[in-house]
Amino acid sequence: MTATATPVRRQLHLPPVAPSPFPYNPGSLLSVQDLTLEGISQLLSRATVLEAMDPLERDRILLKRRIALLFYESSTRTRTSFELAAKSLGADTTLVSSLSSSIEKGETLKDTGLTLRALGAEAIILRHNSSGAPWLLEAETRLPVLNAGDGMHEHPTQALLDLRTMLQHLRPGVDTVATDTLAGVTVTIVGDILHSRVARSNMLLLPRLGARVILCGPAQFLPEAAANAGPGITVERDFEAALRASQVVMMLRIQAERLAGMQIDLEQYKTAYQLTGQRLAEHAAQAVVLHPGPIIRGLELTAGVADGPQSAILEQVKNGVAIRMAVVERALTAQKQGGRA
Amino acid sequence: MTALVIRGGHLIDPGAGVDAPKDIFLKDGRVAEVAAPGKLKGTNGAEVVDAAGLTVAPGLIDIHVHLREPGQGYKETIASGTAAAAAGGFTSVAAMPNTVPVNDSPEVTRWMLAPERGAKVRVYPIAAATRGSKGETLNDFAALKAAGAVAVTDDGHPILKDGVMRETLAAAARVGLSVIQHAEDTRMTQGASMNAGPMAFKLGLRGMPAEAESSLVERDIRLVTELRDARVHLHVAHTSTAAAVAAVRQARRNGLRVTCEVAPHHFLLTDEHVGFYNTNAKMNPPLRSAADRDAMIEAILDGVVDAIATDHAPHATHEKEVEFENAPNGITGLETALGLCLRWLHKEWKLPLGRVLSLLSAQPAALLGLKGRGTLAVGSFADVVIFDPKAEWTYSAKETRSKSHNTPFDGWTMQGKVRWTISEGRIAYVSQ
Numbered sequence: 001m002t003a004t005a006t007p008v009r010r011q012l013h014l015p016p017v018a019p020s021p022f023p024y025n026p027g028s029l030l031s032v033q034d035l036t037l038e039g040i041s042q043l044l045s046r047a048t049v050l051e052a053m054d055p056l057e058r059d060r061i062l063l064k065r066r067i068a069l070l071f072y073e074s075s076t077r078t079r080t081s082f083e084l085a086a087k088s089l090g091a092d093t094t095l096v097s098s099l100s101s102s103i104e105k106g107e108t109l110k111d112t113g114l115t116l117r118a119l120g121a122e123a124i125i126l127r128h129n130s131s132g133a134p135w136l137l138e139a140e141t142r143l144p145v146l147n148a149g150d151g152m153h154e155h156p157t158q159a160l161l162d163l164r165t166m167l168q169h170l171r172p173g174v175d176t177v178a179t180d181t182l183a184g185v186t187v188t189i190v191g192d193i194l195h196s197r198v199a200r201s202n203m204l205l206l207p208r209l210g211a212r213v214i215l216c217g218p219a220q221f222l223p224e225a226a227a228n229a230g231p232g233i234t235v236e237r238d239f240e241a242a243l244r245a246s247q248v249v250m251m252l253r254i255q256a257e258r259l260a261g262m263q264i265d266l267e268q269y270k271t272a273y274q275l276t277g278q279r280l281a282e283h284a285a286q287a288v289v290l291h292p293g294p295i296i297r298g299l300e301l302t303a304g305v306a307d308g309p310q311s312a313i314l315e316q317v318k319n320g321v322a323i324r325m326a327v328v329e330r331a332l333t334a335q336k337q338g339g340r341a
Numbered sequence: 342m343t344a345l346v347i348r349g350g351h352l353i354d355p356g357a358g359v360d361a362p363k364d365i366f367l368k369d370g371r372v373a374e375v376a377a378p379g380k381l382k383g384t385n386g387a388e389v390v391d392a393a394g395l396t397v398a399p400g401l402i403d404i405h406v407h408l409r410e411p412g413q414g415y416k417e418t419i420a421s422g423t424a425a426a427a428a429g430g431f432t433s434v435a436a437m438p439n440t441v442p443v444n445d446s447p448e449v450t451r452w453m454l455a456p457e458r459g460a461k462v463r464v465y466p467i468a469a470a471t472r473g474s475k476g477e478t479l480n481d482f483a484a485l486k487a488a489g490a491v492a493v494t495d496d497g498h499p500i501l502k503d504g505v506m507r508e509t510l511a512a513a514a515r516v517g518l519s520v521i522q523h524a525e526d527t528r529m530t531q532g533a534s535m536n537a538g539p540m541a542f543k544l545g546l547r548g549m550p551a552e553a554e555s556s557l558v559e560r561d562i563r564l565v566t567e568l569r570d571a572r573v574h575l576h577v578a579h580t581s582t583a584a585a586v587a588a589v590r591q592a593r594r595n596g597l598r599v600t601c602e603v604a605p606h607h608f609l610l611t612d613e614h615v616g617f618y619n620t621n622a623k624m625n626p627p628l629r630s631a632a633d634r635d636a637m638i639e640a641i642l643d644g645v646v647d648a649i650a651t652d653h654a655p656h657a658t659h660e661k662e663v664e665f666e667n668a669p670n671g672i673t674g675l676e677t678a679l680g681l682c683l684r685w686l687h688k689e690w691k692l693p694l695g696r697v698l699s700l701l702s703a704q705p706a707a708l709l710g711l712k713g714r715g716t717l718a719v720g721s722f723a724d725v726v727i728f729d730p731k732a733e734w735t736y737s738a739k740e741t742r743s744k745s746h747n748t749p750f751d752g753w754t755m756q757g758k759v760r761w762t763i764s765e766g767r768i769a770y771v772s773q
Contacts, residue, residue, distance in 0.1 A: 109663065260532045
């Protein structure tokens with residue numbers, strides 16, 4: 001009914017939507033949309049430079065600067081790679097996690113942020129189970145906030161490390177990007193799109209570089225509205241058809257912790273959407289297989305695919321450290337100016 | 342009692358069919374005389390309000406507010422909420438029962454009406470339909486009505502069980518009360534914090550589908566149809582979707598007593614205004630799609646909507662300074678309703694001033710059967726709003742009389758500045 005609302009007879013002049021004040025701090029990375037293509041290119045090339053740098057020289061870049069990691073959700077890859085990235089630039093890091101802090105006693109995100117700032121934190125890396133939490137933290141603290149994954153919303157550093165991995169395979173040697181860098185490339189993201197912040201960040205980033213993004217999964221995990229999230233995004237329910245069109249296949253985990261009562265028939269799901277060696281060989285024999293982790297072997301993909309020659313899953317993990325070095329460096333060195341996309 | 346003369350203004354009283362320069366004499370809380378300029382008789386000693394160049398109208402009536410007392414005085418009190426009402430030109434407000442404890446008893450209803458509450462304007466309690474608003478056991482509607490309740494509702498806890506809703510409609514009709522339903526099938530909105538659609542997907546928030554509203558409206562209309570009792574009155578609170586309005590329109594064509602209200606935020610804003618998780622754009626029902634918003638405007642202009650109601654829902658600042666999903670629903674609205682209605686419904690979309698004022702006074706009074714309210718005919722309550730229809734001004738949330746500041750309209754330009762609000766013959770508000 002909504003779509004067929006009574007057409008309005010009059011030409012309506014309506015109140016405008018106010019422009020976003022975010023990000024308040026030029027060092028913040030809240031969303032992939034905060035970055036211009038030039039900003040992305042800078043991060044990619046800094047990642048390459050920093051990765052190759054002598055560790056003792058690199059150590060001086062942020063020597064003794066203070067960075068807090070604030071984690072409301074468990075994490076292996078993201079937390080460790082942010083921590084290693086900050087430390088390899090010489091920064092001091094401290095980890096606050098929801099289970100061993102005053103958050104358990106009811107302290108709010110605002111108060112936790114203000115406390116970290118008072119303790120001398122110059123930037124906060126936030127992982128949070130609520131979508132939008134980094135925006136709240138940035139508005140309240142005005143510190144550089146790095147979004148390390150918020151609810152079902154965004155995970156911008158994951159999208160950047162995925163991009164770096166794709167470029168290494170499809171555009172070797174390229175670390176500056178433009179609107180046609182990924183022209184002709186189709187990236188299929190498969191599975192629990194609805195609950196995936198990785199999917200959202202990738203689908204908003206990749207089309208800006210010329211890639212086509214196919215979202216693939218059952219209706220429960222992939223509402224039709226997803227195709228309207230941005231340009232260059234299409235929905236395809238048939239996994240094998242999507243595979244045949246793809247140079248990159250990104251598999252996602254079913255996010256059991258976010259299902260909110262949703263009932264899933266796992267056998268049916270695997271039949272339709274599991275990436276098996278046979279499917280890959282038949283329909284996408286050249287494609288690069290990505291997965292943001294954690295992987296559940298035998299569910300969204302088989303062990304053979306995860307460990308197989310087309311898998312770049314561990315390269316993604318390695319790229320995570322390089323990208324996060326560049327993002328952390330930017331957080332503490334970015335200058336106030338029109339840095340928005 | 343004091344006597345007041347309002348001199349030199351232009352009276353618009355849609356209920357009495359008046360749109361002309363008039364002087365008005367208020368005495369003992371009632372309208373004593375309405376006459377052509379300079380023609381009032383026997384007003385010796387009365388205080389004079391000079392309304393030259395201003396519009397004089399029946400005091401505004403908001404049939405959907407949350408005054409938070411008893412129990413949540415840190416958000417709002419009856420005194421602070423009615424002070425905000427007076428500043429917004431309202432002289433009557435109907436208070437929802439989701440207080441602590443729930444207003445499901447004559448005791449709470451009477452407590453709210455006691456003079457010690459310090460109400461600046463008339464308060465009409467709306468009682469809970471079921472005990473504790475749990476949707477199971479009906480309250481004693483006759484006793485609630487006798488205590489002063491003007492309608493029943495479980496507001497934020499909509500009555501989902503068909504049998505309970507049917508019995509509520511029938512029992513309320515027997516004692517002459519309206520049933521107000523916050524139409525939301527809560528089985529379809531678990532964990533959701535904004536309108537379902539592309540914006541919710543983009544923001545990674547679970548969405549409330551439009552069908553959660555429209556399906557319950559349709560269910561309620563079906564129950565009204567089945568009851569075949571002309572006394573049954575269903576009022577749909579804060580209608581926000583095209584489908585719900587379409588259902589109300591059809592019910593009216595079928596001769597049913599089904600009415601609806603729309604809140605200013607639902608005819609002005611869309612889910613795009615949530616922006617980056619602005620908790621002052623979070624309410625229930627949520628801001629909807631542009632198509633739904635346009636349908637609200639159209640329904641107001643073509644007369645399906647019976648009342649503008651604010652759903653004034655104050656919350657303390659610290660309650661809104663949290664993650665979007667964790668923030669409570671609701672925004673304030675009493676001080677901004679008239680300014681927004683005049684700026685947009687009247688100036689922008691050309692709804693005649695008399696009809697705008699009718700939606701804010703005569704119609705809501707008729708809807709809830711508030712006798713002597715919503716008109717300035719002789720003998721009515723001396724409830725008056727006097728405003729400058731041409732004045733533009735900017736709303737500043739921090740200057741509010743409400744205890745809370747949770748509004749998406751901070752900094753918005755309004756039209757029509759309230760100069761005086763008179764409640765039962767007493768000046769309840771004067772602009773600085």
